[in-house]
Amino acid sequence: MKIVIAGGGRVGSVLAARLVAEQHTVTVIERDSATCTRIFEEVGAVTVCGDATNPRTLDAAGIATADVAAGVLARDPENLAFAMLVRSMSSARVMVRMLDTSYREAYRLSGVKELVAEAEVVVAKMSTAIDFPQVEGSLPLAGGDALLFELAINPRALVAGKTVAQVRTMEGFPRDSLFIGVVDLEGKTMVPDGSTVLRAGSTVILVSRREQLGQAVKFLTAEPVHASLTPLMQALRKVDFLAPLSDEELTVVARGAEFLQRPAGSEIFKKGDAGEGFFVVLAGEVKMMGDGGQLVGTVGPGGFFGELALLTGEPRMATSVTTHVCELAVVGRDDFRTVVMANPSVALEMSRILGQRLSRAQGVPPPSVKRKGLFGR
CATH class of the missing domain: 3.40.50.720 (NAD(P)-binding Rossmann-like Domain)
Structure with a gap:
């Protein structure tokens, strides 16, 4: 032309x-x-x-x-x-x-009739990227009422290995979303039909109503909850400062946990160590020891310890030792912080809960002055 x-x-x-x-x-x-x-x-x-x-x-x-x-x-x-x-x-x-x-x-x-509103395109793309970091690229359509977007298929996703037809019949898939392209591992783009398989590592291109974008992204990135995570999920749901987290966010925390087995008499950490994670007891018992070997407390199945050092950044306040053979789950700082800091409202609520716990632990009423946020911020 x-x-x-x-x-x-x-x-x-x-x-x-x-x-x-x-x-x-x-x-x-x-x-x-x-x-x-x-x-x-x-x-x-x-x-x-x-x-x-x-x-x-x-x-x-x-x-x-x-x-x-x-x-x-x-x-x-x-x-x-x-x-x-x-x-x-x-x-x-x-x-x-x-x-x-x-x-x-x-x-x-x-x-x-053919207008490209530059500001609207930029704002739509940036707001989508902020709200949905999993989305690799997006383009507003129909005046912003619809979005074309790209999303990589995670190998652990429930939809990985399934056909387009199977995915569209799964409960939770937004019916108004439409697959219009699939980019394979070699970078070749194809127009999908019902028999096209969504392979791990490939990128799907969809059109969705803007109000259904969150549902579409959540569905396409959902992962199965492994059976070994169920006890940990139940224990984490009892942790007061994790209460603001949604089930999805809590699942991310659980998936990032490391599972350990320790014989009786094993030292998990000692007083003064840096707090790089907190621990959930899945089986067995852990005793917390203060100065001079004084018993501070014990933690049994479903209990947790070491969280204050993780949240405040202060050194460990006690030494932890297993009294029986123990199965532990360790939630690391990085995984925990990634989830919490992605949601400022959750971080603020957790700061409030942490402040109340620290006040009760010290036996003083909550101060009226503004506290520092999580991780010393």
Whole structure:
């Protein structure tokens, strides 16, 4: 196709390079002569140095025989003038980058139907990336009411190895979401049908209503809960400072845990050690020893210890020793912090609960001054 681009800035240059690479005939209109020279030499597009809102310049660029006219000038008034002139001089399809959405109606009245609202695209992509870090890329559709997005299939995901037809019949899959592409491990893209298998490591491309994006991402990234996690999940749900976590967040914490077996008389940690994790007793018993070997307390199945050092960053306040053969689960700082810090409201609630616990432990009423947050923040 023959394509005329108004504007040789960053967007215009990249667009011209892509279209030239796809074997289209491209002409770029740009006021700056140095930019014209650079695009001609580096991109290989024909350039016309001049004003894209001047009919004579458009005529010199061959607008009368163009198939597509794209306006990517720096200001909406210029793009609007370019679009109106093109429509008066040519039958080319007109598409425009809209910088200010207040010009939407003016573009509509001038007959421009193909608008790319730059700010809306950027905001939609960034907000999606913030809310759903699992999403690798996204593009708003239908004025933002729908989203096209990419998501890698985790090897542990429930949907890994299943066909598109099987996934669509599974409970919890949002029915208005549609698979439109699958990128395999070699980077080849295919249009899926019902028999297409969602292989681990591949990337799926879907279209979903924006309000259902969270449900779609949650469903496609869900992992089976291993039987060995069930006792740990039950124990973690009893931990007061973990109460603000959702079931999904608590599952992430449990999956990151390390399982240990220790014989009787084993020292788990000693007073003064750095607190890099907290422990849940799944079987057996652990005694907590203070100065001079004084017994501070015992922790049995379902109990936990070592959490204060993890949360406050302070050294261990006691020495822990197994009294029987013990099965323990260790929740590390990094896994725990990843989940908590991804949700500021959860972190604040946990800080409040921790403050209350520390106050009760010290036998003093809660202070009225603002406390530090988790991890010394």
